[in-house]
Amino acid sequence: PIGERWLAISVASVVGGAGFTFTVMPILAFISAAVVFRGRLIRTREMDKVGTNSTLIVDQLDLLGLRRSFFMRWDWIEPSLLRGVEAIILISIFAYQDLLGIPAFIILFSIFFHHYDNLYRALQGEQKPEWLSALGFFLGGRVLLIGIAALAGWSLTYFAWYFSLLFLGVSSLQWVMTHRVKGSKR
Structure with missing residues (x-):
């Protein structure tokens, strides 16, 4: 959700400035993608072996x-x-x-x-x-x-x-x- 992204950007910029923000945001994006992908893998393994x-x-x-x-x-x-x-x-x-x-x-x-x-x-x-x-x-x-x-x-x-x-x-x-x-x- 966009609210959490704006919060992360705001906090990161206050804590460490622009350089810190541009370092932290890709890391957070990677963590977010990994969590979503992991959930998708778990649900997919539980599905029938047929296409959607x-x-x-x-x-x-x-x-x-x-x-x-x-x-x-x-x-x-x-x-x-x-x-x-x-x-x-x-x-x-x-x-x-x-x-x-x-x-x-x-x-x-x-x-x-x-x-x-x-x-x-x-x-x-x-x-x-x-x-x-x-x-x-x-x-x-x-x-x-x-x-x-x-x-x-x-x-x-x-x-x-x-x-x-x-x-x-x-x-x-x-x-x-x-x-x-x-x-x-x-």
């Missing part, structure tokens, strides 16, 4: 042609694992090719926003339009395209513009327009 059959998971996957979960009762971790794998691969490519700069940051930010958008659409029972995901090349296509571009020495600036306009601009406009149309039909 939830569209919430499938709508977040962003995989070409795959409309089902493949981890059975562990499917709740699938989207996070896929996001982590994509991030590690892209950051590794950028680091290996010495491309850690503004275009790489914009590409990563745009892709992470896309996943955030997918999550919140799924939580609302919606799915991102297939054409929008296809323009984003799905997870595998994005990694392959950016990897080839980086290894071939192409400028990442064009990809940064493309993904930011698509995922930040077009995706947001599409969502607003869809909800505006839905709102006018009520």
Whole structure:
């Protein structure tokens, strides 16, 4: 909850200043994530060995042609694992090719926003339009395209513009327009 976060930030800043706060907050975030993850593991082990059959998971996957979960009762971790794998691969490519700069940051930010958008659409029972995901090349296509571009020495600036306009601009406009149309039909 946000109240506890503000309390932790306030107390840490009074006790030790900004440096202490920026040291303590990631530690507290890690502890919080570990506690939540531990609870999730305990509950998952007690579940039946079948998938949740939830569209919430499938709508977040962003995989070409795959409309089902493949981890059975562990499917709740699938989207996070896929996001982590994509991030590690892209950051590794950028680091290996010495491309850690503004275009790489914009590409990563745009892709992470896309996943955030997918999550919140799924939580609302919606799915991102297939054409929008296809323009984003799905997870595998994005990694392959950016990897080839980086290894071939192409400028990442064009990809940064493309993904930011698509995922930040077009995706947001599409969502607003869809909800505006839905709102006018009520």
